[in-house]
Amino acid sequence: MTTMTVCPANAIDQKMSWSRRSPLWDLDLNELSNMAHIPKLQQDMLFIRALWEARLDDGVGLKGEALERLRNPPSYPATVDDPAVDFALSMFLALEHSSEAAYEDIQTAAHRCFPESDIPSVTLSVVDSVVDHMCINTCVAFVGPYTDCETCPECGTPCKVKVPQAVFHMIPIGPQMQALWHDPDSAHQMQYRKRRTQQIAEELVAYLNAVQEGCIVENDMVLMVSLDGAQLYESKESDCWIYIWIVAELSPDRRYKKKHVLPDASRDTNFISYLFLILGLTDGPGLLSLSRHGCCMHCGLQGRQKPGAPHYYPVLLKPDNYNIAGCDHGNVDIYHLPIGTSANYYQSLRLLMQAPNRAQYEQHHLQTGIVRLSFLLGLQPDHISGVPECFSSEIMHFAGANTAALFVDIWHGEMSCGRSDDQENWPWSVLTGKTWVNHGAVVAALQPHLPEKINTYYKAAEYITWLFGYGPGLFYGLIPDLYYRNFCQFYSITPAQVLKASECFAEWETEFEELYYQHCVDRLHFVRPCIHLSNHLALECTCWTMERTIGNLGQEIQQPSNPFSNLAQQGIQRCQVNALMAILPCYSKSCDSLPRGACELGESYILLCKSDKCPITIPPGGAEAAAISAYLGRPPPRFCRWACLQLPNGQIKTRVSRNVKVFAVWNPNNQQDDVDEPRWQFANVAIVSMYSLPHDELLTISHSTLWSCTYHSNDALCVVDVKSIQSVV
Known part of the structure; x- marks a missing residue:
């Protein structure tokens, strides 16, 4: 995943020297x-230089007390000694997603009940946003080279007025x-990170190079940044970044939790021009805007195009009877495609x-594959792992949208x-007509029998x-x-096989190209970019954190009349509450405490309630x-039954029938009965019914993705230790 460093406060303005070069x-x-001679490239360079020359004292970002807190953070734990302040903070967090009026009503009611109390209003200033003018049409924010613009450089609307018609909030990461x-x-x-670096040194070669070269020192903080576009409402214009x-x-197990994910939002379609934005991970369209390169990894694959068509496709195999200049390699x-490096870029x-x-x-x-300049070039070279080394593939849209489509x-x-x-020569075109309708009916009929649901909030x-x-x-x-095997091979890789x-x-x-494209120039469009992207997934890929955050923030917007401003305020409040x-x-609402009546094993x-009161x-x-x-x-003793078992991965196994994975099953042939006297001890066990071994032919043809087993019900009951249960299926 993409990593970059941010210096702590006491090292922000210090000139650091490195043992080796970035x-x-x-x-x-x-x-x-x-x-630069092309206007767009000249504009890119202005933003890159503005980012390169940014300093804390340039009067653009944090100012006054906020800047002083950043330079001199407290060096001691914070405490709350005033009961009234303690009550106010607890009430504020409990009403985090309620209106200010609700807080004030409770504040008034508490004062009537306890007249001697003085419950203050809560204003969180630990995290302040930086506010700048923005085009009324949300084209750009007037920052960097656009600071002195009288009109919007995109739409030409006059925007320089005393009272801003629209504002852009940037939430600084430092506080x-x-x-x-x-x-x-x-x-x-x-x-x-520091502890894990010492533990898995041999497995983190690229990361350790940055550590050994002095680009990441002991007190630095390493961040990953993820970017995505979102449409907040289905029936109205509400797209934003x-x-x-x-x-x-x-x-x-902590970094992807809601309270540790730090959000921000922008309606600005030219958002990457903003001085303080440092970007790393994103989806497909965002990655193209970020890297400004056809392939985010800057690999050496040259595309091929159809005669007279403008589009290029990442096709490996040369079409038959094909001689288009620049594409007829x-x-x-x-297996020997070079990986892009900063030097080549x-x-x-x-x-x-x-x-x-x-x-x-x-x-x-066309020769280089580069469209525009990446604004990440404006970062100090000591604080970035390189371009394109810092870019990552994106797996969610790859698997959930692009490949599925x-x-x-x-x-x-x-x-x-x-x-x-x-099309008559397309043996793979089988999901048509009644076959497609019947397939949809079968999918719908599966829902009562399988844990996964088709109707969810996330289309991917x-x-x-x-x-x-x-x-x-x-x-x-x-x-x-042939096509079924190829499909199953596409996702037959397990975590244990990730190295391969x-x-x-x-x-x-x-x-895939041999089966579908078949060296036919009129089928070049079969090889979409997601096909080539699959080769980069094993090197770098992103997670679902961005999508979950979009869903959370979208659900928290209470006022649909002005979604962009409300979204910005929700992001600010989220950062303030997290801080x-x-x-x-x-x-913080702790999840570490056990529910009442639970038993830790x-x-x-x-073990979670309920349980038998008596054996x-x-x-x-x-x-x-x-x-x-x-x-x-020996004959079964008396025992107590429990309703639920919570596994280490957070899943809960109930007493109702559930499919589970177990590490191993006890073999009764290994039981030793030649003991002089029984030795009794308490044990936490579960009774499971084992499936048969999977069907060999189906397992082979599906590349071990389809396990067809027979359920034997009570004929295959056995007892296993609860700690052998790995997960609920």
């Missing part, structure tokens, strides 16, 4: 500025990061910047057919459930075997009694 140390902004160091326990959690900060100093060996960038006119620019653009269009016969092609999750959850079982026998993932995806991509709970963790296994005796002669007797080697 990947971008050779970047010469003056040289690039002098080379939020400092808040995480106020409390001793939170400070300990913030040292997770939302970005979040993910604190890599925290362990994975031979078959590409995907810089050389390509210099070539693009030297273009004296539009025609030369278009030629160099590709398979649907191919199998449903929706792909456009060229002149030399014939619905596609993934259908395609990868239901697909291997439903598509077998429906799609021809790159090789597996490369094999799948080549086979408050980091400084004063006593106000160790290793994060917890019971199981009727002899039944299947359950036989299973317990086989486990103990």
Whole structure:
């Protein structure tokens, strides 16, 4: 994942020296500025230089007390000694998503009940936003090179007035990061990266290079930044950009929690020009805006185009009878495709910047794959892992939207057919007519029997459930075997096989082209960018944190009349509340305490109520009694039943039938009965009914993705230790 560093307050203005050079140390902004002749490239350079030259004392960002707090944060834990203030903070957090009037009403009621109390109003100033003028049409914010503009450079609307018609809020990350160091326990959690660095040194080669070169020092804080577009309302114009900060100093079980994800939002369509935005991770469209390169990894793959068409496709295999200049290279060996580096990117960038006119620019653009300059070049080279090294692939839209849409269009016969092609020769086009209708009915009928649901808030999750959850079982026998095998191979990689993932995806991509594209120039469009993206997934990929944050913030907007301003205020309040709970963790709703009546078994296994008040005796002669007797080697004793078991991964196994994964099953042949006297001890066990072994042929043809087993009910009951249960399926 993309990483970059932010210096702590006491090192912000210090000139730090490094033992070795950063990947971008050779970047010469003056040289690039002098080379730029195309207006868009010249504009890009203005923003990059503004970001490069940004300082705390330039009067643009934080000022006054906020800047003083950033430079001199408290060095002691915060406490609240006044009961009235304690009550006010607790009430504020309880009413976080309510109106100010609700807080004031409760404040008044408490004062009537306790006249001697003086409950104050709460104003959180630990995190302040930086407010700037913005175009009334939300085109741009007037910052950086746009600071002195009298009219909007995008739409031409006059915008310089005494009272701003629209404002843009930027939430600085510095105060939020400092808040995480106020409390001793939170400070300990913030040292997770440091501890893990020492533990897995050999597995973090790229990251350790940055540490050894001095780009990441002991007191630095490493962040991941994720960006995505969102439409807040389905039936009205409400599209905007939302970005979040993910604190890599925290362990994975904490860093993705809502209280540790730090959001911000913008309606500004030219948002990346803003001086203080540092971006790293994003979805497909956002990544193109961020990297300004056709392939975010800047790999050496050259595209191919159809005769007379402007679009290029990332096709590995050369079409038959194909001689278009610049695209007629031979078959590409995907196993030896070079990985982009900062040095290669810089050389390509210099070539693009030297273009004296539009025609030369278009030629160099096609040659290098670079569209515009990445604004990340404006970061100090000591604080970035390099361009394009800092960019990451994006897996959510890849699996949940792009790939799903590709398979649907191919199998449903929706792909456009060229002149030399014939849909009658498409053996994969089988989900049509009544077959497609019947398939939909089968999917709908599955919902009562499977834990995954199709109707959810997230469309990507619905596609993934259908395609990868239901697909291997439903598509077998429906799609021809060759295409079914290729589909199953696409996602047959397990976490244990992640080291081989790159090789597996490369094999799948080549086979996909052989099966569907078949060297036919009129099928070049079958090879969409997501096909090439699969080769980068094994190297870098993003998570779902961004999507969950968009969903959370969207649900918290209470006033639909002005969604953008309300969204900005929700982001500010979220950051303020997160900072408050980091400084004063006593106000955080702890999830560590056990529910009433629960019993902790160790290793994060917890028995949850209800339970039998008194031990019971199981009727002899039944299947359950036989299973317990086989486990103990003697008649079953009296025991207590519990309603639920909480697993270490947070899942809850109820006493009602659920499919579970277990590590191993006890073998009764290993039981030793030759003991002089019984030795009794308490044990926490579960009775499970084991499935049969999976069907060999289906397991093979589906690349181990389809497990077809027989349920034997009471004929296969056995007893296992509860700690052998790995997860609920």
